[in-house]
Amino acid sequence: MHDDTKSIGDIAAELYHKPPERYNCAQCILKAFNQSPEKIAEFKAYGGGRAPGGLCGALFAAKSLKDPIAQQHIEDRFIKEVGSALCKEIRSKNLTPCTQCVRIAANIVKENLE
Template identity: 40%
Template structure:
């Protein structure tokens, strides 16, 4: 596949977010977009169904939580990702984002996928 036809991780995440046939939530969409790079099974993606709609651990945004899980073995990237995410979204918990009329869930999925690619450009081949 040529570089011109290659879908970004953001395109992949958004293609699965709340769309048929899977109707993935925010956390699942991020996991699906980075499935190959992190060797994530379909069962793991299914398991992340419980982390959408404000139910991620710590009340975090599900997309943010999924990214933390992907980066858990890379503390320097986790720190950079968290800093950038909070700069753009202002909040980290689903409740705070929604209560303060922050970004939409779709935009949080986009932000998360974009940031994961930005902080580690090799994510398109191997994170």
């Protein structure tokens, strides 16, 4: 289904706002990891800074795929690479483009699966 030469992060990033689905950051993560269409639709509510606690939607979705112990590791790694876990802070300070946040979050989840 996916080109084996691309990282999961590249696959997720390519899905970001791509027609016809126009997935948000959270949905891209779930789609890249082959989650159910229902779960992907549910996460439409979590893009654009609307994830609980103001988290980056890509980070929120990445954490949803793992157990609580791994979730903290994912968040710590994300903050180390991006500079914050909060969408508003990431965007207002131009720390990292949304597409790159999607790529980073997906790659961190993949590393935690290996």
